[in-house]
Amino acid sequence: MATRKRPARGLIEPPGHDGPDLLEPPERALLEPAGTGASLRDLVGRLGRDTSELLRGEIALAKLEMRDTMAGMARDSAGLAIGLALVLGGGLALLAAIIIVLGNLVGAYWASALIVAVVLLGIGAVVAMAALRRIRGREVAPKETLESLREDRQWAADEAREMRRELKGGEG
Numbered sequence: 001m002a003t004r005k006r007p008a009r010g011l012i013e014p015p016g017h018d019g020p021d022l023l024e025p026p027e028r029a030l031l032e033p034a035g036t037g038a039s040l041r042d043l044v045g046r047l048g049r050d051t052s053e054l055l056r057g058e059i060a061l062a063k064l065e066m067r068d069t070m071a072g073m074a075r076d077s078a079g080l081a082i083g084l085a086l087v088l089g090g091g092l093a094l095l096a097a098i099i100i101v102l103g104n105l106v107g108a109y110w111a112s113a114l115i116v117a118v119v120l121l122g123i124g125a126v127v128a129m130a131a132l133r134r135i136r137g138r139e140v141a142p143k144e145t146l147e148s149l150r151e152d153r154q155w156a157a158d159e160a161r162e163m164r165r166e167l168k169g170g171e172g
Contacts, residue, residue: 043163051156058149065142073138080131087124094120 095116102112 040167047159054152058145058152061148062142062145065145069138069140069142073135076131076135076138080128080135083127083131084124087120087127090120090123 095113098116099109099112102115103109106112
């Protein structure tokens with residue numbers, strides 16, 4: 001009998017497998033023929049452990065996505081604050097100079113102050129609205145996690161259906 005190389009990094013082969021070493025240890029039990037020691041209790045226990053591990057992974061993915069989303073929102077909020085501060089500082093600096101120039105041209109300093117105030121408020125509103133639009137446009141839901149959960153739900157349903165089919169086949 002020819003000796004086979006031991007699979008790398010904990011990979012194992014199902015019985016009678018002659019192809020490449022592709023399966024991790026949990027998959028081997030699924031390929032074991034009936035009556036090889038894997039009881040229904042063992043299979044259900046393994047299913048529970050695997051499901052628990054899968055959920056922990058999904059929660060970790062959701063946390064990572066939320067962290068990334070919140071970091072982006074923090075950057076946009078900082079941009080909003082900086083934009084508003086610049087609008088205010090610019091408005092104050094221009095206020096004095098423009099009011100004086102317009103006051104000399106128009107002959108009424110109150111009218112020049114009104115004109116300057118309206119222009120500064122308009123510019124500030126445009127900057128603030130642009131930042132708010134970017135913040136509202138951010139997707140807060142963890143898209144990758146939700147998609148992965150949908151796939152996991154489909155996988156679990158398929159596995160449960162297969163297990164029921166196998167159990168019914170074993171009874172007859």
